Amino acid sequence: MNELTRIETTLKDWESDQEVRWCPGCGDYAILKAVQRTLPQIGADPANTVFVSGIGCSSRFPYYMESYGFHTIHGRAPAFATGIKLANPELDIWLVTGDGDGMSIGGNHTMHLLRRNLDCQIMLFNNEIYGLTKGQYSPTSRQGTNSPSSPLGSVDRPLSPCAFALGSGARFVARGFDVSKKLPEVLIAAHAHKGAAFVEIFQNCIVYNKDRFDDFAVPKGADDTQLWCEDGQPLLFAGGTKGISLDEPNCTLKIVDVVDGDWEAAHVAVHNTKNRGLAHMLIDLRITPQFADFPMALGVIYDDPRPTFEQSVIEQNAKAAEGKDANLAKLLGKGQTWTVEG
Amino acid sequence: MATLAAEKQAGQTAPEAVVVRFAGDSGDGMQLTGGQFTLSTALAGNDLATFPDFPAEIRAPQGTLFGVSAFQINFGSTAIETAGDAPDVLVAMNTAALKVNLPALKPGGLVIADSGEFTKRNLDKAKYDTNPLEDGSLAKWDLLAFDISALTLEAVKPFGLGNKEALRCKNMWTLGLALWMFDRPREPLHQWLKQKFAKAPELAEANIAALNAGHAYGETAEISGPLKQVHIDPAETEPGLYRTVTGAEAISLGLVAGAQLANLPMFFGGYPITPASAILHHLARLKEFGVTTFQAEDEIAAICAAIGASYAGQLGITSSSGPGIALKGEAMGLAIMTELPLVIVNSQRGGPSTGLPTKTEQSDLYQAVYGRNGDAPMPVIATRSPADAFECAIEACRIAVQYMTPVMLLTDGYIANAAEPWKVPDPASYAPFPVKFLTEKNDGENLLPYKRDAKGARPWIKPGTPGLMHRIGGIEKQEGTGNLDYSPENHQAMTDARKAKVDGIANDIPAQDVCLGEEGGKLALVGWGSTFGPIHQAVRRARRKGLDVSHIHVRHIWPLPANLGDLLKSYDKVIVPEMNTGQFKTVLRDQFLVDARPLNKTSGQPFQIAEIEAAIEQALAE
Ligand code: SF4
Numbered sequence: 036m037n038e039l040t041r042i043e044t045t046l047k048d049w050e051s052d053q054e055v056r057w058c059p060g061c062g063d064y065a066i067l068k069a070v071q072r073t074l075p076q077i078g079a080d081p082a083n084t085v086f087v088s089g090i091g092c093s094s095r096f097p098y099y100m101e102s103y104g105f106h107t108i109h110g111r112a113p114a115f116a117t118g119i120k121l122a123n124p125e126l127d128i129w130l131v132t133g134d135g136d137g138m139s140i141g142g143n144h145t146m147h148l149l150r151r152n153l154d155c156q157i158m159l160f161n162n163e164i165y166g167l168t169k170g171q172y173s174p175t176s177r178q179g180t181n182s183p184s185s186p187l188g189s190v191d192r193p194l195s196p197c198a199f200a201l202g203s204g205a206r207f208v209a210r211g212f213d214v215s216k217k218l219p220e221v222l223i224a225a226h227a228h229k230g231a232a233f234v235e236i237f238q239n240c241i242v243y244n245k246d247r248f249d250d251f252a253v254p255k256g257a258d259d260t261q262l263w264c265e266d267g268q269p270l271l272f273a274g275g276t277k278g279i280s281l282d283e284p285n286c287t288l289k290i291v292d293v294v295d296g297d298w299e300a301a302h303v304a305v306h307n308t309k310n311r312g313l314a315h316m317l318i319d320l321r322i323t324p325q326f327a328d329f330p331m332a333l334g335v336i337y338d339d340p341r342p343t344f345e346q347s348v349i350e351q352n353a354k355a356a357e358g359k360d361a362n363l364a365k366l367l368g369k370g371q372t373w374t375v376e377g
Numbered sequence: 378m379a380t381l382a383a384e385k386q387a388g389q390t391a392p393e394a395v396v397v398r399f400a401g402d403s404g405d406g407m408q409l410t411g412g413q414f415t416l417s418t419a420l421a422g423n424d425l426a427t428f429p430d431f432p433a434e435i436r437a438p439q440g441t442l443f444g445v446s447a448f449q450i451n452f453g454s455t456a457i458e459t460a461g462d463a464p465d466v467l468v469a470m471n472t473a474a475l476k477v478n479l480p481a482l483k484p485g486g487l488v489i490a491d492s493g494e495f496t497k498r499n500l501d502k503a504k505y506d507t508n509p510l511e512d513g514s515l516a517k518w519d520l521l522a523f524d525i526s527a528l529t530l531e532a533v534k535p536f537g538l539g540n541k542e543a544l545r546c547k548n549m550w551t552l553g554l555a556l557w558m559f560d561r562p563r564e565p566l567h568q569w570l571k572q573k574f575a576k577a578p579e580l581a582e583a584n585i586a587a588l589n590a591g592h593a594y595g596e597t598a599e600i601s602g603p604l605k606q607v608h609i610d611p612a613e614t615e616p617g618l619y620r621t622v623t624g625a626e627a628i629s630l631g632l633v634a635g636a637q638l639a640n641l642p643m644f645f646g647g648y649p650i651t652p653a654s655a656i657l658h659h660l661a662r663l664k665e666f667g668v669t670t671f672q673a674e675d676e677i678a679a680i681c682a683a684i685g686a687s688y689a690g691q692l693g694i695t696s697s698s699g700p701g702i703a704l705k706g707e708a709m710g711l712a713i714m715t716e717l718p719l720v721i722v723n724s725q726r727g728g729p730s731t732g733l734p735t736k737t738e739q740s741d742l743y744q745a746v747y748g749r750n751g752d753a754p755m756p757v758i759a760t761r762s763p764a765d766a767f768e769c770a771i772e773a774c775r776i777a778v779q780y781m782t783p784v785m786l787l788t789d790g791y792i793a794n795a796a797e798p799w800k801v802p803d804p805a806s807y808a809p810f811p812v813k814f815l816t817e818k819n820d821g822e823n824l825l826p827y828k829r830d831a832k833g834a835r836p837w838i839k840p841g842t843p844g845l846m847h848r849i850g851g852i853e854k855q856e857g858t859g860n861l862d863y864s865p866e867n868h869q870a871m872t873d874a875r876k877a878k879v880d881g882i883a884n885d886i887p888a889q890d891v892c893l894g895e896e897g898g899k900l901a902l903v904g905w906g907s908t909f910g911p912i913h914q915a916v917r918r919a920r921r922k923g924l925d926v927s928h929i930h931v932r933h934i935w936p937l938p939a940n941l942g943d944l945l946k947s948y949d950k951v952i953v954p955e956m957n958t959g960q961f962k963t964v965l966r967d968q969f970l971v972d973a974r975p976l977n978k979t980s981g982q983p984f985q986i987a988e989i990e991a992a993i994e995q996a997l998a999e
Pocket residue numbers: 056057058060061062063092093162166167239240241242243
C-alpha cells in the first residue's frame with residue numbers, strides 16, 4: 036500500500052473493456068469481482084495501480100482490470116514487480132500468481148521478494164492444479180492426485196504456500212477463498228500492510244480440479260470448518276462453541292469446547308497477528324494430517340510490518356549520494372590521470 | 378614493431394616497444410603488480426595494452442601449474458593495439474610460472490626468476506626433473522636468477538613481519554626492479570602504498586622498503602650482461618587529459634553517460650558472474666548519478682527487474698556472461714514483444730556451459746543475434762577495446778530508448794579486464810537524446826499503446842500517468858491497441874513490424890568505414906570485438922610490406938551497416954578472424970552472399986599478430 040490521496044471510484048471503473056476468458060464457473064470470476072469491489076473501498080487510483088502477473092489462468096487477471104497491467108513471463112512476476120517498485124515506489128502493486136507460477140517455476144522469486152519485503156500485495160490463487168496447460172498436478176496438489184501427467188496418482192508431497200511464505204520471512208500472511216464474502220476484508224488488510232503482503236486464495240478450478248476445497252469452502256458446515264482469525268479476538272469456531280487452545284505439554288494446538296460462550300474459562304487462545312509462532316501453528320491446521328480435524332485458518336494470520344525493501348534502497352541511495360557532486364565530466368577524469376601537452 | 382629482443386640483436390638501444398610478462402602463483406599478487414606497472418607506464422606517457430590472464434580458482438593450490446597467474450603489458454613510443462604476441466621479458470616468481478610461460482617468451486628474451494623458489498618440492502610440483510636455472514635448458518634466453526625471496530626478507534626485516542607476510546612483499550621488490558629497468562619514478566608507488574595500507578603503516582613501510590630494495594638492486598648489483606636499463610620515449614598522442622581504463626569501467630561509465638543523455642535514472646539488475654560482475658561493482662558506487670543497482674536472486678530476476686524498471690520509466694540495464702545470458706533469453710523475448718527499452722551487456726567468456734570463465738572468447742555472437750524463441754530481432758553492438766566500450770555503451774542506450782527495444786552490447790573477458798590509456802571524453806560533446814514519455818492519449822479520444830512513430834517505435838507510457846491505463850504482456854498484441862490478438866493477419870503484421878523496426882536501425886548508424894587501407898582491393902580482414910588490436914597490427918605490418926590488404930572492423934553486428942554488403946563485395950577475398958568457430962563469418966555469408974573465409978581461434982587466448990599476418994600472406998599467395 037502507499038499513502039496517496041483517496042480516489043473515489045466504483046466497481047465499474049475497475050472493469051476493463053476486455054472480454055473475460057476464464058471457463059464459466061471458474062473461481063477466478065469471484066476473485067476478480069472481490070478485487071474490483073475492494074479497490075473503491077480503499078480509495079485506490081486506477082492510474083497508480085499496477086497489476087503484475089506471470090503465466091497461468093490466474094495471470095490473465097491484469098487484462099480485466101482498468102488499471103495499468105503487465106502480464107509477464109512464467110514465474111517471474113515478483114522480479115518485474117521489484118524493478119517497477121524500485122523505479123517508482125509511488126505505484127501500488129498487486130501481484131497475481133498461481134500455485135504453479137508462484138510456487139513451482141517462480142518459487143525462487145516469490146521467496147526473495149518476501150525476504151526482501153517489497154511493498155506489494157501478492158494474491159496467490161491456489162487451485163492445486165495447472166489449469167491453462169490442461170490439468171497436470173501442481174506443487175500444491177495433494178498426494179495421489181490423478182491428472183494427465185500422473186495417471187497413477189501423483190507421488191510428490193505438496194507444499195503449503197503459507198508455510199513457504201512464513202519460512203521466506205513474510206511479514207504478512209493471510210488466507211481467503213474465491214467465493215468468500217470476507218475476501219475483500221482480507222485484501223483490504225493486505226493493502227493496509229506496508230511491505231510484502233502474501234494472500235493465499237483457494238480457488239476452484241471447475242474444469243480440472245472441481246470443488247477441491249468443498250470440505251471447508253462451502254456454506255454448509257462452514258461454521259465447523261472455517262476458523263476466521265481476527266487480531267485481538269479469541270480463536271473461536273462452530274458458532275462460538277469451540278475454540279483453539281494451546282496444548283502446552285505438547286507444545287501444539289488443541290480444540291476445546293466452549294460452554295456458554297465463556298471462552299476464557301476454556302482457555303481459548305486470543306489471536307495476535309504479531310505472534311509468529313502462533314502463525315506457524317495456525318497455517319498447519321486442517322492441512323497437516325495431524326490437524327486434519329481442525330478448521331481451516333482463514334483471514335489475517337500474521338501481520339507484523341518492518342521496513343520495506345524499496346524504502347531501504349532509497350534511503351541508502353540518498354545517503355550514498357549525499358554531499359556528492361554528480362558531475363559526469365569529473366567522474367570520467369577520476370583516478371590517476373596525466374596530460375599530454377599539445 | 379621493434380621489440381626489445383629484436384633491437385638487442387640489432388645492437389640498438391632504444392626500442393619502440395617492449396612486452397613484459399609478470400607471472401607467479403595466483404597468491405603472489407601478479408595482477409596487482411601488473412596493474413601498478415601499467416599505471417606507471419601510462420604516467421610515463423607510453424602507449425600500452427595489457428592482458429591479465431588468471432586462473433579460474435580464487436586460490437589455486439600454491440606452486441601448481443594451473444595456479445599460475447600472469448599479467449602481460451605491451452608498451453611503447455608508438456601506437457600500441459595489442460598486449461603483444463611474445464614477451465621480451467618474463468618475470469617468473471616461481472617454478473610453475475616459468476614452466477607455463479616460458480614457451481611464449483621470444484628467443485633471446487630475458488628471464489628474471491626467483492631462484493629461492495626453485496626448491497626440490499616446487500620443481501616436483503611444476504613437473505621439472507632437473508632445475509632449469511642450472512641445467513642449461515634456458516640457453517636460448519638470457520637468464521637472471523637470484524633469490525628474490527631472500528632479498529625481500531632481508532629488505533623488510535626491520536619491520537618485524539612474520540615470514541609469510543614478509544614474503545608477500547616480493548611482488549613489490551620485483552616491481553621496484555622493473556621500475557628501475559624502465560627508468561620510472563618510484564614516488565607514485567610510494568604514495569599508492571601509503572594509501573593502500575593506511576590502516577597498517579608498518580605494511581606500507583615494509584612494501585616501500587621492498588620496492589626500494591628491488592630498485593636499488595638494479596642500480597647497484599654487479600650484474601653485467603642481460604640486465605640493462607631501457608628508456609622508452611613517450612608515445613606521440615593527441616594532446617589532452619588521459620587516464621587508464623578497463624573495459625568494465627568504460628562500459629559502466631558509458632552506461633551512466635547514456636542514461637544522462639537520455640535524461641533517465643538508471644536501474645541496473647545484476648547477478649554475480651565472472652567476468653561480468655565488475656560492471657555491477659563499478660555501478661554500485663555511482664549512486665549519486667541516479668543509479669540504482671539491484672543484486673538479484675538469479676540472472677532471470679536481474680533482467681526481469683530491469684525490464685520492470687524500464688516499464689516504470691527508468692533505463693533498465695542488465696549484464697552477464699554467456700551462461701547467464703542464456704538464462705535471460707525468455708525475458709529478452711518479452712522485452713521485444715512489449716517493446717520496452719533495455720540494455721543487456723554480455724561479457725563473453727569461453728563456452729559452452731561453464732567453459733572457461735576467466736578466459737576470453739567471442740562465441741556468443743549466434744546467441745546474441747539469434748538466441749531467442751520465435752522471430753525475435755534485437756540490435757547487437759560489439760565493442761572493440763576498453764576505450765571504445767564507452768562509446769558503444771552510449772550507442773546501446775540511444776538505440777534502446779529511441780527504438781523501444783532491448784539492445785545487446787557484446788564485450789569479452791579480455792576487454793573487461795584489459796587496461797589502456799583513454800583520452801578522457803567531454804560529456805558535452807555527445808548529442809543528448811532525451812526521452813519523451815507519452816502523457817496524453819495519442820489517437821483523439823483513444824490511447825494506442827502500439828501506435829508507431831517514424832522509426833517504428835511505440836510510445837513509452839509510464840504507469841502512474843493519469844488516463845493512460847493499459848495492459849501489456851507477452852501474448853501477441855493487436856496492432857495499435859496492444860490488446861490480445863491471435864489472428865493470423867495480425868501476427869504476420871506484428872512480426873513484420875518488429876522486424877522492420879530493427880532493420881530500420883541500419884539507416885540510423887554510421888556507414889561502415891575501412892579503418893586501415895582502401896575501399897576495394899585484393900583482401901579485406903573483417904573483424905568485430907576485441908580482435909581489433911591484432912588484426913589492425915597484422916594488417917599494418919602486411920601493408921608495410923606492400924601487401925594489398927585492408928581492415929574493416931564492425932561495431933554494429935545487428936542490423937549490419939547498410940553499405941557493408943557492397944563494401945565487402947569490393948574485395949577479391951574476405952577473411953573473418955574471430956575467437957570462435959566462424960560465427961560472424963556465417964552471418965556475413967548469409968546476409969550478403971559473400972565468400973567470407975574463417976580464421977578461427979578458440980584457445981581462450983587472444984589472437985597473436987603473427988597468426989593473422991600469416992593468414993594474410995597465405996591468402997594473398999593463393
Ligand atoms: S482451467 Fe480452471 S482455473 Fe483455468 S479458467 Fe478454467 S476453471 Fe479457471
